[in-house]
Amino acid sequence: MKNVYLPITIDHIARVEGKGGVEIVVGDDGVKEVKLNIIEGPRFFEAISLGKKVDEALAIYPRICSFCSVAHKLTAVEAAEKAVGFTPREEIQALREVLYIGDMIESHALHLYLLVLPDYLGYSGPLHMVEEYKKEISIALDLKNLGSWMMDELGSRAIHQENAIMGGFGKLPDKSVLETMKKRLKEALPKAEYTFELFTKLEQYEEVEGPITHIAVKPRNDVYGIYGDYLKASDGNEFPSEEYKEHIKEFVVEHSFAKHSVYREKPFMVGAISRLVNNASLLYGKAKELYEAHKDLLRATNPFANNLAQALELVYFTERAIDLIDEALAKWPIKARDEVEIRDGFGVSTTEAPRGVLVYALNVENGRVSYADIITPTAFNLAMMEQHVRMMAEKHYNDDPEKLKLLTEMVVRAYDPCISCSVHVARL
Amino acid sequence: MEMEGNGKVRIGFYALTSCYGCQLQFAMMDELLQLIPNVEIVCWYMLERDSKEVEPVDIALIEGSVSTEEEIELVKKIRENAKIVVAVGACATQGGVQSWEKDKDLEELWKTVYGDGKVKFQPKMAEPVENYIKVDYKIYGCPPEKKDFIYALGTLLIGSWPEDIDYPVCLECRLNGNSCVLLEKGEPCLGPLTRAGCNARCPAYGIACIGCRGAIGYDVAWFDSLARVFKEKGLTKEEILERMKIFNAHNPKLEEMVEKVFQEVKE
Numbered sequence: 001m002k003n004v005y006l007p008i009t010i011d012h013i014a015r016v017e018g019k020g021g022v023e024i025v026v027g028d029d030g031v032k033e034v035k036l037n038i039i040e041g042p043r044f045f046e047a048i049s050l051g052k053k054v055d056e057a058l059a060i061y062p063r064i065c066s067f068c069s070v071a072h073k074l075t076a077v078e079a080a081e082k083a084v085g086f087t088p089r090e091e092i093q094a095l096r097e098v099l100y101i102g103d104m105i106e107s108h109a110l111h112l113y114l115l116v117l118p119d120y121l122g123y124s125g126p127l128h129m130v131e132e133y134k135k136e137i138s139i140a141l142d143l144k145n146l147g148s149w150m151m152d153e154l155g156s157r158a159i160h161q162e163n164a165i166m167g168g169f170g171k172l173p174d175k176s177v178l179e180t181m182k183k184r185l186k187e188a189l190p191k192a193e194y195t196f197e198l199f200t201k202l203e204q205y206e207e208v209e210g211p212i213t214h215i216a217v218k219p220r221n222d223v224y225g226i227y228g229d230y231l232k233a234s235d236g237n238e239f240p241s242e243e244y245k246e247h248i249k250e251f252v253v254e255h256s257f258a259k260h261s262v263y264r265e266k267p268f269m270v271g272a273i274s275r276l277v278n279n280a281s282l283l284y285g286k287a288k289e290l291y292e293a294h295k296d297l298l299r300a301t302n303p304f305a306n307n308l309a310q311a312l313e314l315v316y317f318t319e320r321a322i323d324l325i326d327e328a329l330a331k332w333p334i335k336a337r338d339e340v341e342i343r344d345g346f347g348v349s350t351t352e353a354p355r356g357v358l359v360y361a362l363n364v365e366n367g368r369v370s371y372a373d374i375i376t377p378t379a380f381n382l383a384m385m386e387q388h389v390r391m392m393a394e395k396h397y398n399d400d401p402e403k404l405k406l407l408t409e410m411v412v413r414a415y416d417p418c419i420s421c422s423v424h425v426a427r428l
Numbered sequence: 429m430e431m432e433g434n435g436k437v438r439i440g441f442y443a444l445t446s447c448y449g450c451q452l453q454f455a456m457m458d459e460l461l462q463l464i465p466n467v468e469i470v471c472w473y474m475l476e477r478d479s480k481e482v483e484p485v486d487i488a489l490i491e492g493s494v495s496t497e498e499e500i501e502l503v504k505k506i507r508e509n510a511k512i513v514v515a516v517g518a519c520a521t522q523g524g525v526q527s528w529e530k531d532k533d534l535e536e537l538w539k540t541v542y543g544d545g546k547v548k549f550q551p552k553m554a555e556p557v558e559n560y561i562k563v564d565y566k567i568y569g570c571p572p573e574k575k576d577f578i579y580a581l582g583t584l585l586i587g588s589w590p591e592d593i594d595y596p597v598c599l600e601c602r603l604n605g606n607s608c609v610l611l612e613k614g615e616p617c618l619g620p621l622t623r624a625g626c627n628a629r630c631p632a633y634g635i636a637c638i639g640c641r642g643a644i645g646y647d648v649a650w651f652d653s654l655a656r657v658f659k660e661k662g663l664t665k666e667e668i669l670e671r672m673k674i675f676n677a678h679n680p681k682l683e684e685m686v687e688k689v690f691q692e693v694k695e
Contacts, residue, residue, distance in 0.1 A: 014477040017448050041445035041495025042551050043526035047540035052528075053667075056674060059638050060525045063570065066449030114455070114475060124478035127464055141458060148456060156633050158456065159449045159571045160640075163633045170633035252545025259545075409477070420447050 008393075008401050012039075013409055015115040015125065017067045018419025022408050023255075024393045031397050034390040036382060036412070038256035040419055046372040054080050054342060054362075057369045059162065061360075064374070065421035066159045067110070070103035070151060071353035072360075072421075073164050076374075078227070079360035081166055082347025086340045091331040092168045093227075094324045098181075099154040099164060100226050100351070101321040105188075106147025106158065107354035108272075108310040111416045112195060113140030116307050119410050120202050136198070139191045143314065146188050150321075153177050168337035175332055178325050185322050192314040193286065199311040200294055204304035207395040208388045208411060212301060213263060214274035215248075215380070217241075217352050224275070224282040224316060226352045232278045233263065234300060241350040244359055250375065258422035260383040261375070267383035270356025271415065272309035273298065287316035303388050303414045310354075310416070342367045353377050355416045378415070378422035385415050437585060440471035440485040442506055444492030444499045445554065446524065448474065449571040450517035451491055457574050463581070484509045487584060490557050493519040493526060497550035500560055507561040512584060515557045518570035518675055522642045525570070526554040527677040556678055565590060568623055570640035570675065576625060593625050594646050597637055601628035609636045614661055616671050621650045639675040643682075651676075651685035665690045 008024040019040040025033040045064055049057040061076040062069035074096055081088065088096070113136060114126040123129050130137050148158035153173045155161025163170045213235055217228035231247070232238045239247055250259045262268070276283075277300040280291055290312055291298065298312065299305045328334060348361045356377030363371035388411050396404045441451060451474045454460065471479040482502070488510035494500055507513055515521045523530065529537065534553050557563055565584070567576050583590040597619040601608070609631050610617040618639035619631055630637050643649035651672060658668045668686055676682050 012473050012479070012481065014473045014479055015475060017452075017474070019443060019473075039496070039498070039549055041493075041499060041549075041554070042538070042541065043445060043495065043524075043554065044529070044537040044541050045526075047537040048526065048529040048532075050540070052670065056638070056671065060528070060674065063447050063449075063525045066447040066452045066571065069447070069449070110452075110455075118477070125472075125476035127460075127469065127475060130461060130464070144456060145458070156629055156635070159453055162630045162635050162638075165635065170630075170635040252542050252547065254546055254548050257547055257549065257551070259542075420445075 008404060010405050010409060013412055015118070016413055016417050016419060017065070018417070018421070020412075020417070020419045022389060022412070024397065024404070024408070026397045031390060031393045034386060034393055035255045036386045036389060038258040038382070038419055038422065040257060042257045046374055049369050049372050051368055051370070053368055054364055055165070057372070058166070061374070062160045065376070065418050067107050067418050068103060068353045068355065068421065069160050070100055070155060071351060071358050073155075073161050074100055075349045075351045075353070075358050075360045076362070077164055077166055078349035078351070079347045079362040080364065081340065082349060083345040083362050083364045084340060084343045084347075085345055086167065088168060089338070091328045091334050094327045095154060095169070095172070095334070096164065097226055098321050098324050098328070099151060099161070101317045101324075102147045102150025102154065104147070104226070104317050104354050105314060106144050106151070108314050109140055109143035109147065112199065112307060112310055113137070115416070116413055119406065119413070139194060142191055143188060143195070146184055149184070150181060153181065165337070167340040168335070170336065172334060172336045175329065178329060182322050182325050185318050189286070189315070189318050192318050195314055196290055196308070196311040199308045200297055202307065204297070204299070204302050205392070205407070208304065208391045209302050210391065212303070212384065213266060213268040214277040214300060215263060215268050215270050215357060216275045216278040217350050217357055219279055219282055222282055224279050224284070225320065228350060231350055231357065233268070234274070234277050241359070242348045244348065244350070248380070250379070256382065258379050258382055258419070261380045262383060267387050268380070269303065269384045270377050270380045271306050272313050273300070273303070273306040274356060275352055276309045276312065283316060285316070285319045287312055287319065290315060303411060306414050306416065346371070355418055356380060376418065376421040378417045378419060381415050381417065382422065385412060385417065434468065436466060436468040437487065438468045438470050438485040439487045439489065440482070440506070440510070441469070441474070441489045442471060442481070442491070442502070443473065444490065444502070444520070444557070445495035445526070446492030446517070446519045448491070453571040453574060454577055457577065459574070459578060466585070482506055482509050485511070487512045487514060487581075489514050489516050490520050491516045493524045493554035494557060494560055495526065495552060495554045497552060503557055503561050512564045513561065514565045514567060514580065515563045516567045517572055518568070518640055518642065519554070520557045521566045521568055522675055523554050523556045523678045525674060528674055530554070530677045568641040569626065573626055592645055593623050594644060594648070595624050596620055596644055597622045597624050597626060597628050597631070597641070600624045600626070601631045604628055604632060606631050609634065610657070616658055616663060618654070618672065620654050639672065643676050643679055647681075649679065649681055649685070651682050652689050655686045655689040659689060
């Protein structure tokens with residue numbers, strides 16, 4: 001007699017950004033099908049920005065995603081600047097990276113403490129942890145508040161910053177604010193290190209252990225960082241950002257408003273662990289020491305290592321922001337903005353959003369956007385994520401469905417997916 | 429508010445299609461920790477794995493625009509199960525930036541982004557929540573300010589109704605003594621017609637308002653007078669409509685009022 005199997009479904013994966021679900025179909029020979037359903041509706045960002053004035057398009061792009069609105073804003077701004085042939089001054093570049101780091105700190109702190117940690121501690125959500133884990137919650141809030149405040153001061157607010165524009169900033173904070181920022185970053189460093197220590201103790205499930213190809217931006221100036229003009233894969237291949245389409249193929253799958261991507265015909269991963277796999281040699285300071293001491297845990301072969309990699313980056317980017325602020329202060333007073341002449345042209349910017357490579361390709365014609373292609377980290381990751389969910393399901397499909405559901409959700413959460421973000425990828 | 433059961437007010441935070449920024453703003457509020465002991469969060473997928481969709485609640489907060497056929501069913505279910513429905517943020521109250529091209533053919537937008545690709549869910553043009561269900565209160569902004577949440581929830585929790593703001597960003601900007609982005613720099617600032625409450629955040633940075641809190645209500649949205657100023661500054665009707673539609677594409681008065689200004693000129 002044939003067994004009857006009901007599909008195991010998670011309608012709405014909790015504690016990720018955006019709406020997605022998982023569907024696992026089991027048959028007599030084991031797991032038949034695994035699908036990550038992306039059910040959040042489409043918002044057509046590229047399509048609605050076509051024909052629009054560049055500054056207005058740049059104002060809406062951050063609205064693609066709240067968890068990384070700085071990433072969207074600054075990557076779009078750089079693509080537009082490249083398109084019109086403008087290069088910002090070094091000190092503006094440094095302050096933009098400080099703003100970006102504000103996003104990185106806030107996003108990593110939220111992801112690690114509020115979205116990931118509850119699973120390991122046996123809670124359904126962070127709000128139940130408040131009593132028992134006062135110290136952890138207070139560190140989470142401190143780091144989150146530091147990141148938000150950096151975005152407030154340099155970007156005008158923590159979500160959807162309007163103060164980053166072509167040519168620089170609308171207005172820069174006073175010198176004293178940057179000095180306070182340095183001080184607060186120094187105070188945050190031990191909290192970031194505590195976070196790293198905490199995450200070294202968490203399990204990385206060997207069910208999903210296996211080879212992964214990682215892609216990350218090749219950082220500018222040979223310092224581990226966010227901006228870069230080349231993409232680098234862990235198979236040794238490097239290519240200019242402008243050629244991204246020749247190496248990464250995107251396609252529509254019927255169970256998702258977000259497209260899937262492959263590199264050399266295969267799924268690949270982007271994110272904090274991918275940055276470390278490709279660029280750890282460019283780390284410095286405390287983060288370098290921690291990396292050397294815990295290399296065995298920061299494995300290229302396990303998506304759960306992404307959590308620990310984010311914790312390491314909390315340490316690194318806190319120190320890096322201090323150096324960047326020093327760089328800017330050395331040139332004080334700084335002019336906030338240069339006039340940008342809007343000429344016709346095409347520009348591609350690739351940066352490292354908190355969850356991995358973000359690509360903006362914009363063409364400007366007569367002051368308006370005539371082509372827009374945006375590919376987000378989650379869209380790059382979806383195919384790989386689905387494969388890892390399958391690996392987890394294959395090991396646990398006979399277990400209690402609740403256990404299987406939790407484990408698959410944990411795989412998805414390790415990627416820190418931004419599902420809202422991922423449903424706007426375009427190919428024109 | 430009258431409470432049942434454990435004496436806690438039951439709250440659900442639901443998401444439609446959005447950037448999740450309104451929920452993130454809410455989640456990032458330290459004040460949330462003070463709220464938590466007094467409420468029961470029945471559904472909030474962003475932070476809570478044990479969320480139940482959709483159960484009876486006292487207050488339903490809805491973020492996002494209705495952008496799929498499935499979401500129409502969801503908002504109806506939320507309405508049936510909630511005493512008070514609050515639309516939160518620009519997507520839920522105004523359709524959001526995804527409504528910028530609401531008059532374009534959905535097929536055309538789909539083709540631009542997805543080509544011939546088909547998806548098993550049913551997409552539709554983004555709309556504000558009130559186009560499908562009765563909404564009791566709105567929290568504006570993209571994202572809302574933290575104090576918008578505190579004021580609205582604080583007021584609802586004591587059983588009263590929050591007041592809507594009926595003056596523009598322009599007023600807050602003047603009170604703060606900022607230089608005028610519109611008159612002095614000639615930029616198309618929407619401050620004069622946009623609902624206040626952000627303390628003129630963008631103009632304070634020398635950046636023109638794009639209207640994220642929506643046009644002032646009470647049937648006074650001054651699309652016409654601002655359109656006249658923009659026109660005098662050399663903007664075309666299309667440019668004016670494009671800018672005003674970033675966050676006001678669903679406002680029934682917009683086209684009519686801007687059109688009027690350009691009609692006057694012809695005569």
